[in-house]
Amino acid sequence: MQNDLSHYKEILVKGIWRENPVAYQVLGICSALAVTVKMSTALVMSIALTLVAGFSGLIISSLRHLIPSNIRIIVELTVIASLVIVTDQILQAYLYDISKQLSIFVGLIITNCIILGRAEAFALANNPADSFVDGIANGLGYSMILMAVAFFRELLGSGQFFGISVIPQFVYDMGFQDMGIMVLAPGAFFIIGLLVWLKNSLPGGISHEKK
């Protein structure tokens, strides 16, 4: 039992931190650029991607002994696409405003490299429970970066936190201005770049491995 727990912990740490999909494998960047203008959209996108990653891992891993190897990518995509469409339908029904802002990006989870990457690299070779944990872990790793990027972009770009203005008026009176570039895609690029640098210079990052 103890062994089991540490085994899951190992998978979680790997997905969330050590081999973080955005900061280490540099995957899923396009959606990270697009949906991080506001924290609310980033949060919804994170939850959607984490759930799809977890359940697609679970389903593909359960089918791994049955899937013929020459159509495995098609089957993986069918599973992922179906889960994404269902997620999109649910968002449109219950979170219509946010789903409109996320526009095509929820649909594009289908082509998000993190999900197919986990299906190919992990779910096809491991048991369903491990694959589920691995999917969730990678989703959380992605979410962590997304939320961090969105935090800086929303704070610096619009002076808000989850849509609530947090920068007091006197700061503006003293001459502070919202940074327009943070709202645009280049702002996200800078922040992701800085986060990748930060992550990799912390203990356990690439530069330490090489030494």
Added chain:
Amino acid sequence: MSDKKQSKRSFKNSRVYVVFFALIVALVFSVLITSAATMLKPLHQQNRILDKKTNLLEAANLLPDNEKLTPEKIQTIYDTHIREVHADPRGQILRNATGDSLQLYLIHTDQQVQGYIVPISTRGLWGKIHGYLAFEADGETVAGFSVYSHSETPGLGGEIESQWFQDNFKGKKILNAHNQLVSVNIAKGKSENLPENLQDHYVDGISGATLTGRYLSEGLEETLTQYEPVSIIFRQKKGSQTHLETLLDE
């Protein structure tokens, strides 16, 4: 043992098994998607109708800024201020649709007509752009603009749904000094860089979205030409407040 494994592997890749497996997977997941879509359809429709009404109110400037309204509240404002009508090709306003009539919304307060809203539907860069353009009762001043559905690039053409772009339209004129229809156009860059006589007919463009702007300009002109007879009727009543029912009875 290895023989058995071998035969199992080849069976898994045999044509019959592959086709059978693909069919089963396709069937199971299409049932999943269909049931999700069917079960959530009523909610989707409700959301879409509410969104349409919110956008009509937004174009007419009837929504308070920065305030989240409940669906019931939006419904109430809509019912007291907006009336869906139709116009025949000569610009006469009708209660009900006929074969070749145009859809149109009247804005009214206490039964006094304040203006009208024209639905906009044009091509964009990637897909259709749908929105509303509201006019004041003089038939030439734009009161507001809103977009409720588009598939432009987020951050570029997608900016057409942002507040600054839509506020841009307020107060623009669709008639020039000679009372000819010039529509509202999207400028390349800022409208203040244009010659003075054009500034009233151009709104600031979105940098990096030249094509979206061009298509939207074309679409607006086309729609406004179509609705010109209606606008003429409003212009003839210039200044005078019109009672909703008298306009409808004519």
